[in-house]
Amino acid sequence: MIDVLIGAIVWSNLLVLLALGLTMTYITTGVPNFAQASFAIVGSYIALTLLRLIGLNPYLSIPVTFILGGILGISTYYIALKPLIKRKASIEMLMIATLAWDLILFGIIGAYSEVLSAITKKTETLFVFTSLDFNIYGIPGRLVVSSLLVLLTILGLYLLLYKTKFGIALRASMENPSLAEAMGINVENTRLFSWFLSGALACMAGSVLPYLQEIIPQTGYFIVVSIFAASIVGGLYHIVGALVGGYIIGVSESLFTYILSILLGPGVLVYSKVISLLMMIVTILLHPRGITGTEMWRRVERWLNL
Amino acid sequence: MEKLNSGYGKLQILFDIDLEVPKGEITTIVGPNGSGKSTFLKSLFGLTDIYSGRVTYEGRDITYTPPHEKTKMGISYLPQTNNVFTNLTVRENLRIAGYILNGDELEERINFALEVFPELRGILDRKAGSLSGGQRQMLAMATALVRKTRILMLDEPTAQLSPKLAQVIFDKIVELRDNYDITPILVEQNAKRALEISDVGYMFVSGRVAYGGSAKSLLNHEKFQSYFLGVVGIEEC
């Protein structure tokens, strides 16, 4: 049972990191990025590569995955989206572009895993880091590291968004890009920044994910549902939504699966995404702006003077 | 501006607008709803499609100068709605207004804006979204002051304000002209009262200039009276 809880928190932490990026790029660029989960798997493979080739512990390679992930995020914006935005493409076209980009990444990941297998003479199309994890007084490293990453990310984002001029400009651009432009803010820079951060956080989460579950090149297709559910249930129009949604979806998925597997046997694990899908659909039908878009949330905010 | 033709995409709204804004005076544009007043301000600022004509500012052709460049030249445009960032505090709104300034200069400009709008001093840490209509309008005008505005375009700044508050805003506009060397361009539904504080008045009808001259002459003009007096009468009771 305690293992289930630990797994639930680690999974929620990673979902928060992944959903944060999805929400931020949605706010700045107006397009849901279907390649977000593949960003994470790219991160997993970067960590695996550094482990195999130079023996670097995946936790220690996080700064590298962070930066490479940022570059991946910016490339996504520049290559897949910006040319279309310039030609005034509709939101549907942009969505299809991210879907296409996702397929490209999937292809690259698949091919790369074969290449890596050939180099290392191991099967790299399926791997885990679980045996590499450390332990502090019985607390597994993945719990410590993923929680630290979320805390650092939130603290960093808070300081950036509320205490720096660039951050205020970023919030201004998110709320009203044309007014921000009129104030002399380069809104394009804020967009680039959101894509950098989105890719960076996703790859970072991806380098921790193999401590929690097996990675195969198709893993992205399983987790993309959870990421979207987290962002949508929390509210796609509010950065804090990713935080709220990440924990709700992460914990519900883990506990739901656990209970079902006790009742019906381990075969049900495959269906763990049903709960996320359901919660996402209910949110879209009943309150498309998610939890952070409700009047009650606004009252909480006012009360906290946020 | 000369013979300005503009609109949105293929939809032309303004036709052959000839209009001059004298420096240091208040120019007010009145006209019925949908006559293109807002579109006119947007065209000046560069937010519409301009098909022909010219806009000049101090001898420079700025017809196709992008909005953020105009901001740097000292031209500000405050739209009718969404003219402040509601998720940001008053202080943050003022800081972001001076985004292009460096630290010391920014502080100096914010202090200056707060001298003109001392009403904002007590609410610096409130979110702009929680302000009253009058406070919000003052904040919007203060942000323009932070940016060292020379020309201040205001789209219906007194809409939805009580007559008393509207008068406060009008007084501020006069103060900006008299004490701070700013040239306000005003679009108003509160036509009569706006023209009373103005120097120059234009009346738009269906995207064309129906009348242009001194504000006093427009107030007394028969076209103006036939269009507006009934409406103004209702507004003032």
Ligand SMILES: Nc1ncnc2c1ncn2[C@@H]1O[C@H](COP(=O)(O)OP(=O)(O)O)[C@@H](O)[C@H]1O
């Ligand atoms: N963004 C827009 N796209 C297309 N048409 C618009 C847009 N904004 C205003 N219009 C049209 O332009 C005309 C003039 O509107 P506007 O300039 O707002 O008039 P006013 O401010 O005098 O009430 C109206 O017919 C309006 O429907």
Ligand SMILES: [Mg+2]
């Ligand atoms: Mg208007």
